[in-house]
Amino acid sequence: MKKLRIIVLFLCLLPVIIGFSQSSLKFSQDSVQIFVPDSIVNSDTTANTPIHRYQQTISDKEVWKSVGVTQLYNLTMSSILLAMPEEVSKWPAETKLYWPRIKNQYINSFTKPPVFDNDLFFINYIGHPYQGAFYYNSLRSKGATIAQSAIFNFSQILLWEYVWEGGMEQPSIQDLITTPILGSVLGELAHRATIELRKKGFFWYEKVLVTVINPSYVINNGYK
Numbered sequence: 001m002k003k004l005r006i007i008v009l010f011l012c013l014l015p016v017i018i019g020f021s022q023s024s025l026k027f028s029q030d031s032v033q034i035f036v037p038d039s040i041v042n043s044d045t046t047a048n049t050p051i052h053r054y055q056q057t058i059s060d061k062e063v064w065k066s067v068g069v070t071q072l073y074n075l076t077m078s079s080i081l082l083a084m085p086e087e088v089s090k091w092p093a094e095t096k097l098y099w100p101r102i103k104n105q106y107i108n109s110f111t112k113p114p115v116f117d118n119d120l121f122f123i124n125y126i127g128h129p130y131q132g133a134f135y136y137n138s139l140r141s142k143g144a145t146i147a148q149s150a151i152f153n154f155s156q157i158l159l160w161e162y163v164w165e166g167g168m169e170q171p172s173i174q175d176l177i178t179t180p181i182l183g184s185v186l187g188e189l190a191h192r193a194t195i196e197l198r199k200k201g202f203f204w205y206e207k208v209l210v211t212v213i214n215p216s217y218v219i220n221n222g223y224k
Contacts, residue, residue: 058143066138069219070156073134074164081168090119091168102167109166117172124174125182132157132183133190137216140191149187154180190214198224 081089082096092101117124135156140149157179161171190213197206202223211218 058139062142063139065220066142066152069138069216070135071159073131074156074160077131078164088120088123089168090117096168105169106167109162109171112170114161114171114173114176117169117174119172119174124172125178128175128179129182129186131160132179132181133187133214134183134216135179136184136187137191137214138220140187141194141214141217141220146184146188150180150184153184153187157183191217 081091086093132153135153136149138156139152140146144152157176160179161175165171194210194214194217197210202210207223210223
């Protein structure tokens with residue numbers, strides 16, 4: 001159990017490790033055209049010009065901003081779940097904020113294996129992939145590669161399951177699978193759709209669409 005706890009803690013610290021490593025990490029050319037923030041492209045590059053990345057780095061500051069954005073997202077979602085009825089959140093209403101129970105649940109979360117949860121289908125297979133897509137594009141929309149964004153996504157769902165939600169319920173097997181895998185797939189599809197819409201500038205209805213399918217992009221870059 002001690003080994004399991006150490007492994008989980010290490011994985012939860014992946015965003016920190018990624019952050020410190022980015023200053024020396026070079027990004028290889030991606031397999032598709034990807035967005036490069038205006039702050040790191042040449043002044044003669046226009047929004048309509050296809051952009052490929054060759055050994056471009058992303059700063060520690062940008063990675064930490066992504067971590068901050070995802071944690072604000074987690075705080076928002078936790079607050080919403082606390083306000084929801086037990087039938088939706090599956091968090092016992094009478095002990096939601098009861099510290100002794102929360103403490104015991106954290107101990108169980110870090111010492112016992114994940115379980116299959118009984119959450120609603122919508123939450124497990126729509127809500128969590130959407131959550132994973134948000135994590136994924138928090139870094140992808142800054143110019144990260146597919147692999148790096150997927151790793152970031154996985155690290156953030158570990159933080160959610162074991163830290164943010166770990167005091168309320170046992171980590172979920174479904175969530176640990178659907179969020180990083182389906183979330184990364186959904187996130188990449190949203191990323192590519194956003195880049196296509198961006199080529200000729202966003203019309204008002206496209207801004208609405210991008211805000212819904214790729215809010216991370218809007219937070220990081222606005223509608224540029």
